Amino acid sequence: xxxxxxxxxxxxxxxxxxxxxxxxxxxxxxxxxxxxxxxxxxxxxxxxxxxxxxxxxxxxxxxxxxxxxxxxxxxxxxxxxxxxxxxxxxxxxxxxxxxxxxxxxxxxxxxxxxxxxxxxxxxxxxxxxxxxxxxxxxxxxxxxxxxxxxxxxxxxxxxxxxxxxxxxxxxxxxxxxxxxxxxxxxxxxxxxxxxxxxxxxxxxxxx
Amino acid sequence: xxxxxxxxxxxxxxxxxxxxxxxxxxxxxxxxxxxxxxxxxxxxxxxxxxxxxxxxxxxxxxxxxxxxxxxxxxxxxxxxxxxxxxxxxxxxxxxxxxxxxxxxxxxxxxxxxxxxxxxxxxxxxxxxxxxxxxxxxxxxxxxxxxxxxxxxxxxxxxxxxxxxxxxxxxxxxxxxxxxxxxxxxxxxxxxxxxxxxxxxxxxxxxxxxxxxxxxxxxxxxxxxxxxxxxxxxxxxxxxxxxxxxxxxxxxxxxxxxxxxxxxxxxxxxxxxxxxxxxxxxxxxxxxxxxxxxxxxxxxxxxxxxxxxxxxxxxxxxxxxxxxxxxxxxxxxxxxxxxxxxxxxxxxxxxxxxxxxxxxxxxxxxxxxxxxxxxxxxxxxxxxxxxxxxxxxxxxxxxxxxxxxxxxxxxxxxxxxxxxxxxxxxxxxxxxxxxxxxxxxxxxxxxxxxxxxxxxxxxxxxxxxxxxxxxxxxxxxxxxxxxxxxxxxxxxxxxxxxxxxxxxxxxxxxxxxxxxxxxxxxxxxxxxxxxxxxxxxxxxxxxxxxxxxxxxxxxxxxxxxxxxxxxxxxxxxxxxxxxxxxxxxxxxxxxxxxxxxxxxxxxxxxxxxxxxxxxxxxxxxxxxxxxxxxxxxxxxxxxxxxxxxxxxxxxxxxxxxxxxxxxxxxxxxxxxxxxxxxx
Numbered sequence: 007x008x009x010x011x012x013x014x015x016x017x018x019x020x021x022x023x024x025x026x027x028x029x030x031x032x033x034x035x036x037x038x039x040x041x042x043x044x045x046x047x048x049x050x051x052x053x054x055x056x057x058x059x060x061x062x063x064x065x066x067x068x069x070x071x072x073x074x075x076x077x078x079x080x081x082x083x084x085x086x087x088x089x090x091x092x093x094x095x096x097x098x099x100x101x102x103x104x105x106x107x108x109x110x111x112x113x114x115x116x117x118x119x120x121x122x123x124x125x126x127x128x129x130x131x132x133x134x135x136x137x138x139x140x141x142x143x144x145x146x147x148x149x150x151x152x153x154x155x156x157x158x159x160x161x162x163x164x165x166x167x168x169x170x171x172x173x174x175x176x177x178x179x180x181x182x183x184x185x186x187x188x189x190x191x192x193x194x195x196x197x198x199x200x201x202x203x204x205x206x207x208x209x210x211x212x213x
Numbered sequence: 214x215x216x217x218x219x220x221x222x223x224x225x226x227x228x229x230x231x232x233x234x235x236x237x238x239x240x241x242x243x244x245x246x247x248x249x250x251x252x253x254x255x256x257x258x259x260x261x262x263x264x265x266x267x268x269x270x271x272x273x274x275x276x277x278x279x280x281x282x283x284x285x286x287x288x289x290x291x292x293x294x295x296x297x298x299x300x301x302x303x304x305x306x307x308x309x310x311x312x313x314x315x316x317x318x319x320x321x322x323x324x325x326x327x328x329x330x331x332x333x334x335x336x337x338x339x340x341x342x343x344x345x346x347x348x349x350x351x352x353x354x355x356x357x358x359x360x361x362x363x364x365x366x367x368x369x370x371x372x373x374x375x376x377x378x379x380x381x382x383x384x385x386x387x388x389x390x391x392x393x394x395x396x397x398x399x400x401x402x403x404x405x406x407x408x409x410x411x412x413x414x415x416x417x418x419x420x421x422x423x424x425x426x427x428x429x430x431x432x433x434x435x436x437x438x439x440x441x442x443x444x445x446x447x448x449x450x451x452x453x454x455x456x457x458x459x460x461x462x463x464x465x466x467x468x469x470x471x472x473x474x475x476x477x478x479x480x481x482x483x484x485x486x487x488x489x490x491x492x493x494x495x496x497x498x499x500x501x502x503x504x505x506x507x508x509x510x511x512x513x514x515x516x517x518x519x520x521x522x523x524x525x526x527x528x529x530x531x532x533x534x535x536x537x538x539x540x541x542x543x544x545x546x547x548x549x550x551x552x553x554x555x556x557x558x559x560x561x562x563x564x565x566x567x568x569x570x571x572x573x574x575x576x577x578x579x580x581x582x583x584x585x586x587x588x589x590x591x592x593x594x595x596x597x598x599x600x601x602x603x604x605x606x607x608x609x610x611x612x613x614x615x616x617x618x619x620x621x622x623x624x625x626x627x628x629x630x631x632x633x634x635x636x637x638x639x640x641x642x643x644x645x646x647x648x649x650x651x652x653x654x655x656x657x658x659x660x661x662x663x664x665x666x667x668x669x670x671x672x673x674x675x676x677x678x679x680x681x682x683x684x685x686x687x688x689x690x691x692x693x694x695x696x697x698x699x700x701x702x703x704x705x706x707x708x709x710x711x712x713x714x715x716x717x718x719x720x721x722x723x724x725x726x727x728x729x730x731x732x733x734x735x736x737x738x739x740x741x742x743x744x745x746x747x748x749x750x751x752x753x754x755x756x757x758x759x760x761x762x763x764x765x766x767x768x769x770x771x772x773x774x775x776x777x778x779x780x781x782x783x784x785x786x787x788x789x790x791x792x793x794x795x796x797x798x799x800x801x802x803x804x805x806x807x808x809x810x811x812x813x814x815x816x817x818x819x820x821x822x823x824x825x826x827x828x829x830x831x832x833x834x835x836x837x838x839x840x841x842x843x844x845x846x847x848x849x850x851x852x853x854x855x856x857x858x859x860x861x862x863x864x865x866x867x868x869x870x871x872x873x874x875x876x877x878x879x880x881x882x883x884x885x886x887x888x889x890x891x
Contacts, residue, residue, distance in 0.1 A: 073587070
């Protein structure tokens, strides 16, 4: 049986309404941009498999509705996320200020060791810029989070951002595996060199 | 992404794909070629359109100027059926090229979960829909020559299929070794803190899991007994047992497989009668309902006709105003002219209010600013592929904006919430008039406004009611969803929030809404529409063993592809089935406004109007129109969407017996978040 991927990472895109979460995701998953996007109602996800250090990593990226009112539903999907992209719009001051609220939101609803990254999107629109790159960097330093300015439209840094986040998760995961693998004698371990390693997707098929 | 680098092992020409989208009446068909190529990691299935294939991969047109046929499809509800797009340069060029013809389909054969094959009538070819493991559904392939088996045979070099026992059209990939491996990996539990599958739960806490399972039985019986009209609310154990033996011969308790987990196998419901839709109401039929003064006569009969067949498109502009309550049915033409004049006047007064806010005022009015920003953002991405809203600087987009801004002045407490622009857009398209569209929209919001409230109470109540409906009408499906982390029905959130606006094509949603606006055949009929859609997809969901993400993906991928007439038939049929059901619990009778047929009750507050009787004029004792109004939030015993988890363990919480709380009690509990996922 073919091996479609080695790892599955669940990522999440959050941020104010209209900052470009869906566009970033569409750029990354389909490598395209569409000016006539529709607002996201509820939640959806897309999948793209990337390769990192010879490992195939399936990224399952969840896209959420930005409006605060819908947080009761969107936060239900925070659980199990391994990485979160916090997106703001460099042409919208308010969306930048709200990043702090989004971080608080994560602290409440996501697991404590989730990898985070801040993205300042629409960096191609310099004439309407309200948030400088320096302020973005400053905020990221404050919270100890990685930061990038992106443009889904001009295809700037989108690829890089997801690869960086995936790399951080992979590193953390391998560390964890190293730490837990040797002492555990359980029968459920996967050996690194197992030939037919058809790594799992879900736990859903068990019952 | 042309047939990448691997060896092509199979070629099949003349395979067609429909391009669907919200604003296409007829789906264009593209003919193309299916290939299977051999890659180091296995087989890859691809489909490319034939026409206009530009070998250099150069853009034929710019995506910004063209109407994006395929990409708007892909953006709204697409799936990851193009998983290997790392060669960015190459695929950008190809993407640009594909503005007028469909994008390629490309997926790993190993990602296949199942396929569905439907033979078209009269030998007009066959359709194959693939379902991938992530729940996504690439566009359906159409084989005009009925020769899809060649492709399936080619696929069987990589994977085996077996026919589903429940759905004759469904073929599942057979992977004997998969389950063991999946299980082992899932139990590594690298990141998930807690998995909620039953096995895991059982290992963690056998007592709770088992008792939780058992409590489902008691919960069911308790609910049944409590809500059975003739039974006393308090009775001794012996009485309960006796009553069960007498009145529940059809409930079987499954003790063989998985003791303690899946308990109630079936509760026999009456058969579903066959239902046929009728033709839309035509101009002369409508005019026959107007008397000399212009008053509408035989209202219930008219509503019944609209319920059965909808309206001719050209009549919508006039009739929707009545259905939505902008014009009273019993008003004369003269009265309506007067009313309309006043309403238009009122509208422009309110419009002037926000129009006259100066930029300086605005700097000190953050609530106004925020709403303005939100509306600006949303109107610019509402139905922009519909001809009415297409293109840059479209004046109709400005109308959307003005109406929504004015609505903020009309209902400042609610303001603007995402989704409202979706509700307004078809109304504006039909009315073609700013003030009329506003008032129709305002009336619509009277009925669905609670969906948008800050505390989301309207949504919670509806999800809870929908759960109750599924729980009763299809316990199997309900159980399946529960055991796959989807018992909260969040995957139906979009359906309910904007009343299926994103699920049906634009002209179909107009049909569906006008049917709902009649208020027939029962209260909250939209919940039965939800059930009808799920009912049609049930086998696909369950046979593919979809879990939470796959269920959500599958549901999202159905967007703009659902057949409205089929769904309406099925929903009406379910209605007839439930209305004939003698065991219909009181909670469902309340939710749907259906009265169980027997035993007869002396007190009746609600009269249901089965279509068969509605042809005679009947006074609608509910008076108010029509559209789903969340009601009776205290009636459901399954208060899971609002309740606080008593122990933090959802397995117990979901299945424990709950006594109907007092009103005040409920209010307090509603404050607590309804996130019980965890």
